[in-house]
Amino acid sequence: MECEKAGCESEATFELHIPWTENEYVCAGHARVRGRQEGVVADALDDADEHLPDGATDQ
Numbered sequence: 784m785e786c787e788k789a790g791c792e793s794e795a796t797f798e799l800h801i802p803w804t805e806n807e808y809v810c811a812g813h814a815r816v817r818g819r820q821e822g823v824v825a826d827a828l829d830d831a832d833e834h835l836p837d838g839a840t841d842q
């Protein structure tokens with residue numbers, strides 16, 4: 784699965800739970816950026832590597 788962000792071809796390794804919109808599947812870099820917004824939770828997918836963004840859960 785690729786990152787959903789336009790122009791980004793990185794592997795999606797995080798599911799973002801966003802209170803005001805649908806969940807997004809994004810790469811670690813975009814998860815890090817989005818995870819800084821209040822209320823956004825970044826959940827690591829099973830194939831995520833060690834590049835966990837701040838706020839990621841323990842999956």
Ligand SMILES: [Zn+2]
Nearest residue numbers: 786791810813
């Ligand atoms: Zn991305």
